[in-house]
Amino acid sequence: MANSMPCVALFLLLVGVAAPAVFAVTEGLLPNGNFAQRPDKSGMKGVVVTGRNAIPSWEISGFVEYIEPGHKEEDMILTLPEGASAVRLGNDATIRQLINVTRKTYYSVTFVAARSCAQAEKLNVSVDPEFGVLPIQTVYTSTGWDSYSWAFKARHTTVTLSIHNTGVEEDPACGPLIIAVAIKTLYPPYRTKGNMLRNGDFEQGPYIFPDTPWGVLVPPILEDVHSPLPGWNIMSDTKVVKYVDAPHHKVPRGERAVELVAGRECALLQEVPTVAGWSYRLSFSVGDAANGCVGSLAVEAYAARESLKVRYESLGTGGSKPAVLEFTAIANTTRVVFQSSDHLLKSDATLCGPVLDDVKLVGVRKPAPRRLRL
Missing domain, CATH: 2.60.120.260 (Galactose-binding domain-like)
Incomplete structure (x- = not known):
């Protein structure tokens, strides 16, 4: 069983303020991207979210649980970082958010996730018509939590970002946990006189949460043709x-x-x-x-x-x-x-x-x- 993350500073990262459901992208957390704003009790049954729009700034479908700080589930193989809230995507579960973007501009999404009970868990991240299926079976940190990135090119001025658990388990609640979702605008790098390679210094890349000490995983081209690491x-x-x-x-x-x-x-x-x-x-x-x-x-x-x-x-x-x-x-x-x-x-x-x-x-x-x- 993985230990709870010792970095208490992540708690500060996950403190947010209210924001409109649709917003203009800059850089950082999406509105309620840390799930600090809990669902209204009328849209909950225990930890299960029953209301489609119960989680502020998000829309859900399928079997979704809302895990508050300090709450522990018996079947979870790890606990939440101190002070963090999470959504748990069970059978065929999706969270989605509508965001305003600039057409024909590239963006990178970064989210912190962990598998909770099954071995071969994966998440389908999409902005229609593009999608990527990111496996989260391999764990790259001792805490069990990793930051994942995925890039897309906006085809419209308003798009819907969706994160979907494609798995169906005997236990309908079994599925990945997500504790934070952020976004960043990517600017296509150019070749310079002193370097024929683009972004050779890697200064441009996906959003890194300031208080997560483990970096961000960049997926293979088979799952992301645009790459969160430009060039x-x-x-x-x-x-x-x-x-x-x-x-x-x-x-x-x-x-x-x-x-x-x-x-x-x-x-x-x-x-x-x-x-x-x-x-x-x-x-x-x-x-x-x-x-x-x-x-x-x-x-x-x-x-x-x-x-x-x-x-x-x-x-x-x-x-x-x-x-x-x-x-x-x-x-x-x-x-x-x-x-x-x-x-x-x-x-x-x-x-x-x-x-x-x-x-x-x-x-x-x-x-x-x-x-x-x-």
Whole structure:
């Protein structure tokens, strides 16, 4: 059984104020995104929410429970963080909220969730017509709680965000718990003169709750074609990369970085225009996030026909080293790929891996022109 989260500061995060049901997106919690505003008693039967609009700012369907701070269910494998409220999505349960957005703009949704009783729990996150089914079976924290992200492109000025439990269990209440939902506007990054890669410093990415020390999981492209990490795609069946921040982790440069937590089961990649026959230099930093990931951390980089394996001996206290891969392009598009060589575990048996940051790609030289034979 997972322990209750020791970070009492999360309680402060989950304190909210009333807001209209429809609002203009900026950044942060959705209205009642922390479920601090409890349902009216007339829309409740015990902990089961019976009224479709009983939870302020949300609409529900299916078997939904409202769990107040301090309440414990006998069948739950973990308890809520101190001071947090939650909704529990049982059989075929959905919570949804109508939000105002800017048409053709990209957004990322971040929510904190945990499985409560079943092993293979998953959540379908959608903004019509786009959706992604995010498995929450693999737990990346010792508390049992993880932050998940998912991105979408707004097709209208008003959209409905839905989070749906697709499972049906013998116990109708069995399903994932959610304690916070937030949103963030994403701005498509551009290539610069000094870097042919977009968002190579990873400074743009999904919303990170200020008082959650575990980062945000970014899903594979199979579940999210837009990616909450602009410019980059995650290639995997079910595994993810973790987006981490400087306030809670050591990052090689700036405020954000990526931790490769899934070994060879997951790859981070970006395709970039190149000129066949030209030479290029790919530089990047490899380190550890000061999160207790100890051992030989290795990142493998691939571009065209070249590859490089970079090892960083980690004490789990932070630090990084630079690396360079030079290659000659063989096509008009080159795929730049990074992955961790191994599966690594911290002392609490949770997955961890090397941190990747400050990725740059520059052209070095073009081939010498051929001399005409007379």
